[in-house]
Amino acid sequence: MRSVGTQLSMGTLSSFHLRSKGIQATYYGHDVGTQTTEMFPDVQLSSTPVRGSVFRPSKRPRLVLDEEEESELNVEPTDSTYNPDSVVTEESELAIDPQPDHSDNKYIVFESCLRELFVSCPVCKTKCVVQSRRRGTFVAFTQLCEKCNYYRQWQSQPIVGSTPLGNLLLSAATYFTGGSFKQLEKIFKAMKLQMMHFVTFRIHARNFIEPTIIHKWKQDQLNLIRQLQEGGNVAVAGDMRADTPGHSAKFGSYTIMHMETNKILDLQLVQSNGVGGSYHMEKEGLKRCLDKLESNGLAVDYIVTDRHPQIQKYLRDLNITQFYDVWHFEKGFSKKLDKLSKMKDCEVLKKWLHSIKNHVYWSAISSESGPEKVAKGNSLQNHIQNVHVHENHLFPKCEHPDKVSRDPKNGSNQV
Known part of the structure; x- marks a missing residue:
């Protein structure tokens, strides 16, 4: 016995079908802990089972498995030593914390590799009829075996309402990171990755992303205001x-x-x-x-x-x-100095422009009062003339060490 594709044993439809690991269904015969279902050859599953419901024969017998069932399905070999009671587990073992869909890992999968999983029937090994359906990054495959009527539908990602979750997460990631949809579209086209259209992206933004941002912003704003009200x-x-x-x-x-x-x-x-x-x-x-x-x-x-x-x-x-604002003050001041430095007698001012900008910021940051800022700002007039002792008692002397410039064109000490 070997498991292939959907991990469905070769004798599943020939004798009986068993479910375990937390699947709730109806048992025809006697009850056991996990409420498994024993199915004889003359009874077939017709559709996706509903928890707590009784299975009824369909007009066209076939087995329907969706993605959730396949992940929970565990079929054991049907030999003479198999005992259904041996797979019964405690309720604590069946309780599994579901992982949020948005935190699930995603991968780049080639379509040819996906089709290999649906080419042959896992029951009778006959070549199946496979149809695909795509919506942006979402793809779904339908597999039908014309010989044994095996039928399966598979989806590449969950669907919330009528929206594929992968498309919505891609739109949200692009929006939240400040990315450009057009640039992202070029990357996807270069790799031949399937992607939704810009109209879909805007629908996601208008209906889901932007309302979420506004709601989050109002919540954080209200919490911040409440904290500041106490201060x-x-x-x-x-x-x-x-x-x-x-x-x-x-x-x-x-x-x-x-x-x-x-x-x-x-x-x-x-x-x-x-x-x-x-x-x-x-x-x-x-x-x-x-x-x-x-x-x-x-x-x-x-x-x-x-x-x-x-x-x-x-x-x-x-x-x-x-x-x-210091930035606005420095911007207007620098424009005037830059215009003045273009005059013939003031060309030496060009070498001082960068230092003057720094001095404006330093005067604002290092001062504790408004008059002290003015005193430090006015000291610049003496400093560029190599005078480092000032008449203002709030800033009587430059704080830098003496350093003689080696460039005769400067005409002063340079810090």
């Missing part, structure tokens, strides 16, 4: 990102971030034609974010933003302390 006033930073640069943007998303945890507190999408133009989108986005925090009982201690004029006036009216 009093919060320090936040806000900025807007538009779909196009300049004043021709149609959409913009304004984001508020908690400064201590670097976690996003709120995000608001603003459309320009709903607020009177793209110039007003940033103020509207900030207003909606602050309203969201206020409605949840969070008071703002201070906020870090860019130097947008409308933002400054709006925060001043609300009596909220505002700080400028």
Whole structure:
């Protein structure tokens, strides 16, 4: 005796059919612990059994096995020494924790290798009629033996409702990782891997993935706000990102971030034609974010933003302390210096541009108060002239060691 294909013994249909390992069915004769079924040659299975139901003969006798039954089916040799009572196990041994489908391992399988499993009948070894059906990454095979009426349906992946799970997981993995469906489609076509269409991908995103993301975001946002409510006033930073640069943007998303945890507190999408133009989108986005925090009982201690004029006036009216973002300040300052360095008498400034940018960030990070930041920033004028002692008592001397430049064109010490 040798097991092939579906691990169905050669004498399964000739004598009787036994099920074990947790399959619940009806036993014609006497009861045993696992409720196995003894089937005589004149009784045939007609369809996939339902737990607790009684099997009835069909008009066309055939054996139907699905993927779940094949994994649970265990047929023992039907020799004279075989005893059905010997395979009875305890209920604790039958309880198996099911593994989630999404965490199951997946493999790349060639179609020719799959068809080898369905070419011949596992009962009578006759060549079978095999039909296939495909939906994206999903493939199903139907096997029918015209000689003994053996019939089987096999699926490459589970189906949730009417959606193949592999297609849905591929769409989710592409969406969650920020990948491009078009690039992924090129890779699949290069390998001749079967894949669903872009329309299917968008259906998955609209019906499953995006609602899941929104639900998860609202849950995490509510949990974070509840944690911050216990700590009093919060320090936040806000900025807007538009779909196009300049004043021709149609959409913009304004984001508020908690400064201590670097976690996003709120995000608001603003459309320009709903607020009177793209110039007003940033103020509207900030207003909606602050309203969201206020409605949840969070008071703002201070906020870090860019130097947008409308933002400054709006925060001043609300009596909220505002700080400028260092990146925006350094960006505008560097543009002016870069323009100045192109003048004939200021060419030496080009060699200082990178150090000046670093000095701006260092002044903001290393200072504990606003006047100290100003004192360190103004020390740059003396530093580039090789003067390292300053009149301001908050920063009376440069902190770097003395280092004489070997380049005569610099005209100063360089750090």
